[in-house]
Amino acid sequence: MSLNYRDFLAEVWRAATTPSLAALVGTLSVAGIILFLCLMLLSPHFIVKYGYHFMEDPKDDYAYLTTEVLKITYNLPKELGVIVVGNSAAKEAIDAKHLAELLSKKIAHTVPVHKLAVGGLFLVEEVCLLDNIQENFQGIIVIQVEPPRLAFDKKALKGGITKHSRLAMYCPAFDKEMQIAGVEPQNWLGNYFLDHYKFFVARLPSVLLNVLRGPRYWDAYGSDDWLVPTQAQWERAVERFARWQENYLDHRADNFGIYSRLIQRLLDKNIKVALLETTINPRTEELLYQTPEKKKMYEQYYTEVSQFAQELGISYWNLSTEVDLKVADFIDHIHVSKPKARRRYTEALASQLVDLLKGMQFKEISENSK
Structure with missing residues (x-):
């Protein structure tokens, strides 16, 4: 039958x-x-080895950040290198591979470059990243600075980033900043999976798929896929960026405080620090600073950041003028999109970094890392 x-x-x-x-x-x-397997197997060391299997796609910035930071924290020897941390403007303007090649050639020593710059990254999340890295890194950390960051209202911290759903790592300095801002930090249970379950549960379908297709790798430039904004989109973007002028005087002290505590911890670990001013489209500047009052506000911002850097004994670089970025080099109000402009900007950054790297002891660090 x-x-x-x-x-x-x-x-x-x-x-x-x-x-x-x-x-x-x-x-x-x-x-x-x-x-049971999640509770027993998932750990920072597991992410160091398999972190790219957790990426939903090449634009999963926070899975990339988590993996890269934990690699530096747990896997790499204590090496001399360069880290660039910031938001999407830094991500689009800097070619990390080209920067590493330039520095290695000029210093006659391999200089790894880690670009930890993604869209929407908050300053307090940078605190989290660098809080993990500082124990296992020597070299230079370049931290992006821009007007909206110093005008950020700490009340916004009571929203979605009060829990570490975007970054799967422990961050005591982040928790401290939450307390200073008047936000109750997360209660840690001591199990890596349970403490960061939102991060893992959100990516479970991708993990299962990546087991079959292999790990995903990060897209270093998001603007390659962007469409040129319409006039209405352009105006809305500039309007959002311009809001810093309304809040700067009220919130600059709080945000300078975050920068100060972050930078001082790095300096205490003998890590060199430099501030890097954001890129900005010349057309945006014309729209933002067309009145004497608005132009005066920007000059005040620039002066205060310069004084802040001087007080801490660190460098502050505004490379846009030196590189002579044009309107055509940008796809929108702040994001560089032309490869040649990105290359020029990267070369200007390399020139600044070389002077700091020349005084550092490569041989000693290389021996210590064996």
Whole structure:
């Protein structure tokens, strides 16, 4: 007697979809096994090895950041290198591979460059990144600075970033900044998976898919896929950027305080620090600073950042003028998109970094890392 395959498939489907005690026990058992494995296996060291399997796609910035930071923290020897941290403006303007090649050639020593710059990164999240890195890194950390960051209202911290759902790492300095801002930090349970379950649960479908197709790798330039903004989109973007002028005087002290505490911790670890002013489209500047009052506000900002850097004994670089970025080099109000402009900007940054790197002891650090 032959078995009709349609009847067979129908029977399998009926068994799979019909509620039963056996099915319930089986489902709970599988879920329990998965939870047990997550509790036991997931750790920072696991992410160091398999972190790119957790990326949803090449634009999953926060899975990339988590993986890169934990690699520096746990996997790499204490090496001499350069880290650039900031938001999407820094991401689009700097070619990390070209920067590493330039520095290595000029210093006659391999200089790794880590670009930890992604869209929407908050200053307090940078605190989290660098809080992890500082114990296992020597070299120079370049931190982006821009008017909106110094005008940021700490009340906004009570929103989505009060929990570490975007970064799967422990950050005592981040928790401290939350307390200073009047926000109750997360209560840690001591289990890596449970403490960062939002990060992992959100990426579970991608993890299962990546087991089959392999790890995803980060897209270093998001603007390659962007469309040229319409006039209305341009005006809205400039309007959002311009809001810093309304809040700067009220909130600059709080944000200078965050920068100060962050930078001082790095300096205490003998890490050199430099501030890098954001790129800005000349057309944006014309729209923002067309009145004497608005221009005066920007001059005040620039002066105060310069004084702040001088007081801490660190460098402050505004490379846009030196590089002579044009309107055509940008895709919108702040993001460089032309490869040649990106290359020029990277070369200007390399020239500044070389002077700081020349005074550092490569041989000693290389021996210590063996």
